[in-house]
Amino acid sequence: MPDEPDEPVPLLSVHDEADLIAVRAALEAAGVSFVLQGEHHASLMPGFAGSFVIERKVLVARSDLDRARAALAATPQPTTEGSPLSDAVCPVHERQALSTCSRCGTFLCADCHALGDRAVCEECAGKEAEALRPVRDRLAARRRTFVFVWLLAPLLLALAAALLGRTLGCDEPGPPRLPQRPRW
Numbered sequence: 001m002p003d004e005p006d007e008p009v010p011l012l013s014v015h016d017e018a019d020l021i022a023v024r025a026a027l028e029a030a031g032v033s034f035v036l037q038g039e040h041h042a043s044l045m046p047g048f049a050g051s052f053v054i055e056r057k058v059l060v061a062r063s064d065l066d067r068a069r070a071a072l073a074a075t076p077q078p079t080t081e082g083s084p085l086s087d088a089v090c091p092v093h094e095r096q097a098l099s100t101c102s103r104c105g106t107f108l109c110a111d112c113h114a115l116g117d118r119a120v121c122e123e124c125a126g127k128e129a130e131a132l133r134p135v136r137d138r139l140a141a142r143r144r145t146f147v148f149v150w151l152l153a154p155l156l157l158a159l160a161a162a163l164l165g166r167t168l169g170c171d172e173p174g175p176p177r178l179p180q181r182p183r184w
Contacts, residue, residue, distance in 0.1 A: 005063035008035060012072075013055045023058055023072065030071035035059045092122070103127075 011034070014020045020036070027034050037057040060068045088097035090109035097107030101121040108119055120128065 003062055005061065007062045008059040009062050009065055011058045011060045011065065011068050013057050015055065020056060026071045026074075027058070027060070027068055030067060032060055032064045032068045032071060034064075034068070 012023070014023060020039075024034075024036075035058075037059055038054050039056055058068075088100075088107045089095065090097050090107050090112060093109050093111045095109040095111060097109055099108045099119040100106065101108060101124055102119055103124040104121060106121040106123075108121060112119075112121065
């Protein structure tokens with residue numbers, strides 16, 4: 001059987017999420033259609049173990065294999081020389097800036113602990129945490145309601161049933177007896 005031009009073939013395997021984002025961006029920029037095999041399976045494992053255990057494969061059509069390899073080879077590597085941040089300085093640590101805050105534009109250096117998926121300075125991170133306080137308070141109230149409804153309420157009902165049984169004279173085993181009406 002001859003090779004089909006639209007048959008998916010493996011281009012490469014990716015374990016790191018950052019590499020996966022870079023590969024995806026390069027292929028999309030080159031207009032190469034691709035499929036990520038195992039992309040969501042890694043999230044099924046607890047913690048970060050899925051990223052290391054489950055291999056994510058990038059598949060492209062056989063006819064696009066050379067274009068995809070060329071797109072990945074042409075992907076520029078990040079550098080700070082000549083970039084807009086080459087002369088920028090972090091105002092907190094007075095070191096060379098690597099990024100900017102996504103909310104206010106403040107320069108951030110490597111010592112700023114806010115560098116991550118979305119770079120945010122300490123001040124903006126505090127504002128976001130303060131904005132989330134009502135949500136956390138609502139969740140805490142729901143947690144207290146859950147504890148009352150599912151843990152304390154059944155205990156209170158059992159206690160009330162036991163006290164009611166005692167007052168009605170249901171200390172003997174068997175079904176409770178109702179008081180008899182007097183016969184006139």
